[in-house]
Amino acid sequence: MAGGLFALLDDVAALARLAAASVDDVGAAAGRATTKAAGVVVDDTAVTPQYVHGVTADRELPMIRRIAIGSIRNKLLLILPVALVLSQFLPWLLTPILMTGGAYLCYEGAEKVWGRIRGHDAHGAPVAEAGADAEKQMVSGAIRTDLILSAEIMVIALNEVADEPFLSRLLILVVVAIVITIGVYGVVGVIVKIDDVGLHLTQRSSAALQRLGRGLVAFMPRLLTTISVVGTAAMLWVGGHIELVGLDDLGWHAPYDAVHHLEEKVHDAVSGAGGALGWTVNTVASAVLGLIVGGLVMVVMHLLPFPKKTAAAH
Numbered sequence: 001m002a003g004g005l006f007a008l009l010d011d012v013a014a015l016a017r018l019a020a021a022s023v024d025d026v027g028a029a030a031g032r033a034t035t036k037a038a039g040v041v042v043d044d045t046a047v048t049p050q051y052v053h054g055v056t057a058d059r060e061l062p063m064i065r066r067i068a069i070g071s072i073r074n075k076l077l078l079i080l081p082v083a084l085v086l087s088q089f090l091p092w093l094l095t096p097i098l099m100t101g102g103a104y105l106c107y108e109g110a111e112k113v114w115g116r117i118r119g120h121d122a123h124g125a126p127v128a129e130a131g132a133d134a135e136k137q138m139v140s141g142a143i144r145t146d147l148i149l150s151a152e153i154m155v156i157a158l159n160e161v162a163d164e165p166f167l168s169r170l171l172i173l174v175v176v177a178i179v180i181t182i183g184v185y186g187v188v189g190v191i192v193k194i195d196d197v198g199l200h201l202t203q204r205s206s207a208a209l210q211r212l213g214r215g216l217v218a219f220m221p222r223l224l225t226t227i228s229v230v231g232t233a234a235m236l237w238v239g240g241h242i243e244l245v246g247l248d249d250l251g252w253h254a255p256y257d258a259v260h261h262l263e264e265k266v267h268d269a270v271s272g273a274g275g276a277l278g279w280t281v282n283t284v285a286s287a288v289l290g291l292i293v294g295g296l297v298m299v300v301m302h303l304l305p306f307p308k309k310t311a312a313a314h
Contacts, residue, residue, distance in 0.1 A: 240290025
């Protein structure tokens, strides 16, 4: 009897270790998938604060909360089921879909670069008008934009874990959706409140706190500019890398082999810093390819009679 009890306890312990390992595997895979989607995440973080530009301070966080709820619905109720069905029954479609999304990222990045060259912002900041209807329209527009970005995030994440069993894929993508949504909109919430905190500090009696407050208010526009620049670079890098790997998967190996060969040469030539320099070479090459692809798409988009973007569009 005692031997049977100990054997049962051993089995329970083995199952617990297996479950813990599975949780670790899901967490590690979700971390890798989230990293792969970094370019879109940064862009999402850079774009969202513009949708609460011009609203009163007491409405900023409620609007962001509504956008975040819409974002998680986009990911879990719309995108996730479609992505899982495709990965289960039509996995060969994932690379073309991913490359289409990558081309969209390249296009957005190239348009931002072109907008800065011409002195215009490719993401024209929407100005919120007074009233519940205007706020509702602004939130709806942000959720529609989020649908595009969330779809790209989820497809990138899915491609990273396409070889996992169905249940693991489901759990990983749920984790990615929740973590990214909380991360993006948590950061956005902090960003939009920096100037409010600064203004509050300028009204304190302490001269040091007043200086800190003025510094925060002055820092806010620079922060948004930095995020926007990083988002543009990340989109070109991630989008270009998606195209590079996708072309290799579809049978055109020359571009990927050329970049990989150059990366290996730099890695072997420089001791100590070879790994970092090799990564830099791959990143720069991917960004250049992204800029080329984005420029070509941008030319096509401007030549064909497509509706032009409005200020509320991404």
